[in-house]
Amino acid sequence: xxxxxxxxxxxxxxxxxxxxxxxxxxxxxxxxxxxxxxxxxxxxxxxxxxxxxxxxxxxxxxxxxxxxxxxxxxxxxxxxxxxxxxxxxxxxxxxxxxxxxxxxxxxxxxxxxxxxxxxxxxxxxxxxxxxxxxxxxxxxxxxxxxxxxxxxxxxxxxxxxxxxxxxxxxxxxx
Amino acid sequence: xxxxxxxxxxxxxxxxxxxxxxxxxxxxxxxxxxxxxxxxxxxxxxxxxxxxxxxxxxxxxxxxxxxxxxxxxxxxxxxxxxxxxxxxxxxxxxxxxxxxxxxxxxxxxxxxxxxxxxxxxxxxxxxxxxxxxxxxxxxxxxxxxxxxxxxxxxxxxxxxxxxxxxxxxxxxxx
Numbered sequence: 001x002x003x004x005x006x007x008x009x010x011x012x013x014x015x016x017x018x019x020x021x022x023x024x025x026x027x028x029x030x031x032x033x034x035x036x037x038x039x040x041x042x043x044x045x046x047x048x049x050x051x052x053x054x055x056x057x058x059x060x061x062x063x064x065x066x067x068x069x070x071x072x073x074x075x076x077x078x079x080x081x082x083x084x085x086x087x088x089x090x091x092x093x094x095x096x097x098x099x100x101x102x103x104x105x106x107x108x109x110x111x112x113x114x115x116x117x118x119x120x121x122x123x124x125x126x127x128x129x130x131x132x133x134x135x136x137x138x139x140x141x142x143x144x145x146x147x148x149x150x151x152x153x154x155x156x157x158x159x160x161x162x163x164x165x166x167x168x169x170x171x172x173x174x
Numbered sequence: 175x176x177x178x179x180x181x182x183x184x185x186x187x188x189x190x191x192x193x194x195x196x197x198x199x200x201x202x203x204x205x206x207x208x209x210x211x212x213x214x215x216x217x218x219x220x221x222x223x224x225x226x227x228x229x230x231x232x233x234x235x236x237x238x239x240x241x242x243x244x245x246x247x248x249x250x251x252x253x254x255x256x257x258x259x260x261x262x263x264x265x266x267x268x269x270x271x272x273x274x275x276x277x278x279x280x281x282x283x284x285x286x287x288x289x290x291x292x293x294x295x296x297x298x299x300x301x302x303x304x305x306x307x308x309x310x311x312x313x314x315x316x317x318x319x320x321x322x323x324x325x326x327x328x329x330x331x332x333x334x335x336x337x338x339x340x341x342x343x344x345x346x347x348x
Contacts, residue, residue: 006297084297090286096270112264113294119287123180123258125299 006126007081007173008140009074011099013132013149015085015107016064022047024065025054041154055092062098066106069166076174078109085110086124088136089117130169134160145169178256180300181347182314183248185261185273187306187323189281190238196221199228215328229266236272240280243340250348252283259284260298262310263291304343308334319343 012018019036026032030050039047054060077083085103089095096117103110116124121136130145131137132152137144137160146152146160147169163169186192193210200206204224213221228234251257259277263269270291277284290298295310304319305311306326311318311334320326320334321343337343 008297086297090274090289090291093271093274093286096274096291097267100264100267100270111293112267115264116290116292116297117264117270118290118292119285123182123260123290123298123300125297 004080004082005128007077007083008086008121008124008126008129008131008142009077009083010129010131010133010136010147011085011087011089011103012064013067014130014147015067015070015074016061016102017067018064019150021060021064022051022054025057025060026050029054029057036150039150042150044151047150056094058094059098061089061092061095062102064102067166069170071106073166073170073174074107075109076170080174081128082126083110084114084116084124084126086116086118086121088119088121090119128173130163145172178254179302181251181255181257182260182295182298182300182303182305182316183251183257184303184305184307184310184321185259185263185277186238187241188304188321189241189244189248189259190235190276191241192238193324195234195238196225196228199231199234200224203228203231210324213324216324218325221324230268232268233272235263235266235269236276238276241340243344245280247340247344247348248281249283250344254348255302256300257284258288258290258298258300260290260292260295262293262295264293302347304337319346 023034026034045051087099089099099117103115122139126142128143129137129140130147132147132149137146144160146157146162148162148164197208200208219225261273263273273291277289296313300316302317303311303314304321306321306323311320318334320331320336322336322338
């Protein structure tokens with residue numbers, strides 16, 4: 001039997017819908033209405049000028065919505081691949097526990113052994129990486145899947161395979 | 175100029191003196207006196223039957239003593255190597271923030287970008303790993319340094335280089 005391939009899966013923007021959460025916090029905390037359709041091709045920092053404040057607020061990560069299809073497809077991928085969830089969380093120490101408990105609640109089949117909270121992702125290795133940021137995919141040695149998010153949507157991508165949703169990931173990897 | 179080699183450094187048992195902290199908690203919490211010299215060759219779980227309880231107590235990791243020489247030598251290594259601190263912390267979610275703040279206090283030259291809190295360490299790659307556990311070193315592809323701790327002290331080591339203290343690490347790597 002061939003060894004299972006290691007699959008590295010990002011959290012924010014791939015499992016957790018941080019765009020929707022930023023929009024929710026802008027509305028709730030500051031009364032601002034931000035429309036998702038206005039954010040295509042806009043850098044995240046420009047899209048959410050108060051983002052730095054929101055990510056440090058209690059429950060920002062703990063109550064983030066789940067990206068559609070992630071639960072069902074990741075559960076299937078987990079049976080076939082050696083899945084690791086890798087999140088660049090270290091910049092926001094308050095997010096560490098929140099991210100752990102969020103995964104425990106929504107992805108209970110993922111064990112603590114499979115979770116990596118880090119700074120730079122250059123230190124992780126695997127066969128396949130799914131991420132929405134070039135800064136992570138560009139340094140990865142294996143196969144790279146770029147998950148579409150508004151900040152990367154207008155880039156004509158050549159060096160990574162683009163996936164627009166979890167349905168497409170399912171078709172590619174299962 | 176050659177690229178800097180990536181050096182993976184463990185926390186518990188290499189930077190943080192968890193043996194002394196277990197002894198401190200046993201005394202403080204339960205009134206038990208445990209002598210370090212009685213623990214040579216004894217598995218950690220057997221050495222500290224209440225260890226599982228202590229590691230879940232508040233401040234166990236936050237107030238851990240520092241292993242002698244670690245601060246000075248790691249600061250020098252940090253100038254020469256691409257240092258990552260990698261700790262298998264995920265089993266104890268309460269430890270995540272404590273470990274971050276412990277590093278920030280005692281190793282302020284280490285940035286959040288260089289910290290990895292994970293489950294299994296098989297997912298990290300680098301040129302050199304310093305660790306006190308075979309379960310981590312055995313799966314690492316680069317050069318492996320076994321840091322002496324009572325639980326591994328009576329093993330005749332052949333597949334990894336043994337280092338007994340930070341002075342020896344300094345001589346080997348600087």
